[in-house]
Amino acid sequence: MTTDITAMLWDTDPLYHAHAPELEADLASGAAETKAFRVAYLGKVASLDAAGLLEALRRYEALTELLVKPQLYAHLLFAADAGNDEHKKLSQRTAEFGNLMGRELLFFDLEIMEIPDGGFAEIVADGGLAGYRHYLESVRKFKPHTLTEREEQLLKLKNLTGAEAFTRLFDELSASFRYRMELDGEEREFTGEELLGLLHHPDATVRERAFAIFLRRHEEEGIALGAIFNTVALDHGQELELRSYRHPMEPTNLGNEIPEEVVNRLMDVSEANYGLARDYFRLKARLLGLPKLKNTDVYAPAGETDRHYTFEEARDLVLEAYGAFQPRFRDICAAFFAERRIDVLPRPGKGGGAFCMGMTPSLSPYVLLNFTGNLRDVATLAHELGHGLHFVLAQKQTMLNYHAPLPLAETASVFGEMLLTRFLLERESDPQVKIALLCAKIEDIIATTFRQNVLTRFEERMHKERKEGLLTSSRLCDLWWEENGKLYGDAVEMIEPYRWGWSYISHFIHARFYCYSYTFAELLVLSLYRKYLEDGETFIPTYVGILESGGSLSPADTVKPAGIDLADPHFWQKGYDFLAELIEELKGLVAKQ
Template sequence: MTTDLNSLLWDTSPLYASATCEDIDRDLSRGAAEAQAFRERYAGKVATLDAAEVADAVRRYEDLGELLAKPQLYAHLLFAADSEADDHKRLSQRTAEFGNLMSRELLFFDLEIMEIADDRFAGLLSDELLAPYRHYLESVRRFRPYTLKEREEQLLKMKSLTGTDAFSRLFDELSASLRYRMELEGEERDFTGEELLGLLHHPEAGVRERAFATFLNRHEENGIVFSSVFNNVALDHSQELELRGYRHPMEPTNLGNDIPEEVVNRLMDVSEANYGLARDYFRLKARLLGLPKLKNTDVYAPVGDNDRTYSFDEARELVLEAYGRFHPRFGEMAAAFFDERRIDVLPRPGKSGGAFCMGMTPHLSPYLLLNYTGNLRDVATLAHELGHGLHFELARKQTMLNYHAPLPLAETASVFGEMLLTRFLLQRESDPAMKISLLCAKIEDIIATTFRQNVLTRFEERMHRERQEGLLTSSRLCDLWWEENGRLYGDAVDMIPPYRWGWSYISHFIHARFYCYSYTFAELLVLSLYRNYLEQGERFIPTYLSILESGGSLSPADTVRPAGIDLADPHFWQKGYDFLAELIEELKGLLEQRQH
């Protein structure tokens, strides 16, 4: 079966007809009018409302949130697919300014919830009318000690348009605009960044290193811009910490994630204590590749003769079957993304790098962006992003305020989906060499999703702490990056010199401060959930469904408690790394079988 090229582009017409259609103007005008009416109805009165009135106000607030979100989400999709189109640029900026204005208009609501007297608030929480919104209300109140007066909050939001938001936009546009020229197979040609990163899976070591060096050297050429963006984002965060009275750079993220600081610290400390597992694997892989020592461009190299590529049709069938074998409902929901053209597949100039799943609202279907180049890692990325999509689909039973899972759980379904794909591929494969290749890919993925994300978090933490003391030169940013990666690689992997600029293309540092530890959190959590699945079989599925369906209606701890998981257990995180150790031992067993 040959894929129609149009089917590889997502269809956003169910949202709006185009970036210039009148329906967008209508929704923006209606949203502004309803936001003003909401403010007139409730401003200055929230603290006096009874439970029924608060419940009604929250429902109105949710409906308004959905209305305001739609044009902004649509603009984000268009800009991500093509940031060079003028209509997309204009709409993206217009909706960003609109969203900023609306958030200032509606700030009062959360602020007045914070101002409700403690005894009165406790009474509201105990009322069954507000049961669906208890977690939301408690989440708002957690920020009470760090929140400023309404006018000050409005000014901070207003200035963000020309501050961090502007620098984020600059980062996105610059990253998407970069072009790369490199020789491959005797021909010099242009590449996108995603195509070069895809060559890290190429069978030839020279190609891998040349591709990554070309990519990173281009970033160094734009180092003045990238270091300025990082410095200003970090400076803005530092100033906000001081204004609000936070103690350390990660505290706002931890509060928002509803994860105690000690749990995050334990997660990171346990990860670092297990860096030796990664180094053991890297030494093993060097032997598999016939190398005395790996370079960091060899970490994702195919093992043996496995340089196979997969058409997108093949990837789709593999991933759909893996999900369908787990549960038919999962297969059906995943298939809808293809059938309804909610996936943008191929890399191209102007398109955002990486991959994401855009969860919209409970009444709008999610979309996936990929940069598919055909290697096994890209097949796993499809499974990963579809996992996000299934999570968003299942959470649509929630209302707007409870729709999005807290960040530590946001990667749960995506990582679980990758595990399903890996086990499916291992079970259907009879070739021992291919089994070794698949197991290597899974181990590398776990290392990337735990240890590497821990490295990223430590770099980010050091960047923010040092920026509080003064300007970080690009050379110092490179030093921090080099040092933290060196702690992971040790003497098992040599880093190529251009990798000093590896920090400069990581968008999470710009768009979602300290998001990266959520990957580590989710990976280790999923290893525990997957072990439960292997032990319980179909009995596990209802528990897993309930976790995904809960969206953001519960804290992370309460969400996973029905699965028998205690996030406060000091040994919990180590169990995930014990599972990784078992996979490495399984790999060694396969290698011994092949030698005999």
């Protein structure tokens, strides 16, 4: 594989060549097909027999794939360079196109909801519709909260100048931020991802200064960021009222097919185990020779303190880890590099964080990284390739069943990180390296369980308080400080600029209550991984089946073959028991020093 800079950029030409007429043709064809579909089925769906409904669903799937391709392509261009005017225009144009087509197609789901219960039961009993039963039932769950077609169209139309517009503003504003900091005797410009990467720097003063500069830059835009968060929360609150939902998380829980009591239990059990995190933080302070951690020290390197990974090293380690579990997994992941479907390095204008974009059953997924070379970045590569693996395996499903339900969306990514950690631990003999690896894994579990629980509690309070009136930026800072304080307790001192830590969390803007899915997935994966350790290779077909199912089943039915019962009141505690075992394993290594 080549290692020049071109190999570090993703290649979107397999979707469309730049300025190719195919994109314009797809937009025109999508509009024409949408009109034809509406003419063919408007007012007729509820009266279709099983064969007719099957034909309509297949036609709807093909249309959905046609419509989404230009939008996904434009999003990739915008994510890679939000400062490019052409990318901005294309992203906005395809978003408006998607919104318009979506308004024209709203009737289809609405009419599925109107099929009488008796008639629906008879229709879905037909064998030809077996593959669509879960999708149809998922649509019908929202009937009590759905408005008329005209009202739904108006809400979707207003989204362009409402929540979606503020989401776009947040993305462009965040991507425009520039930061200057002195490092190693030289002052230079950093991206936000590079500054956050310095939280892994061995020098405590560098870590604190980098995070403070990052947060202060967000504070400088406090008026804009406060307005964005308030508007998104207000928009959500108004929609809750229009649709007769009882509380802010209800639409997410309904869409996730996770009962409210299960989500509450997940969060309650997480909070009951905050002491595990504080136990680890105190141990980490001893490892670093500090009387007490600051929150800028949580990800400081312990054990081996100066290891830097090239991207080629990270690639090879991750591929080996996946290959040791299942050779086919290695081949699937290797294709991302060979086909240049990964955008690697941070740069001005590029979106922050990392993501894997699942496309459609016929289009290959893409990965965006902001790789800076620390161990956490290697784990992030394993994480995002886990998503990619999930999307590829789910391509045996059709479009309406392609995307896994949100609570399972992080399953393969978190499992991939666990595979990487154990692979690295097994090949290392140096106790200092083992300590560093265990610390990194424990910190990752804390970040994807306890921290995500903190984020969810903050988001919940934000939405509830916004219902009572405008939330000042100062109040948002207070809510953030209070919820983080419940996790850190007296084990970690938060630096003052961290009051603004809420302002850069994109999940609060992009998706309501996404964050508890990380907690869900992490604890689920710890159970799956423990089962793998118990069953060995006989577990692998069960795991592959979970990933291949995509969104064709509910979360509970998807994981049932692995012997997991999400309704078990003790299920979530088992994941935290596994975390406790890892902390004890770390204590054993530390004691031998």
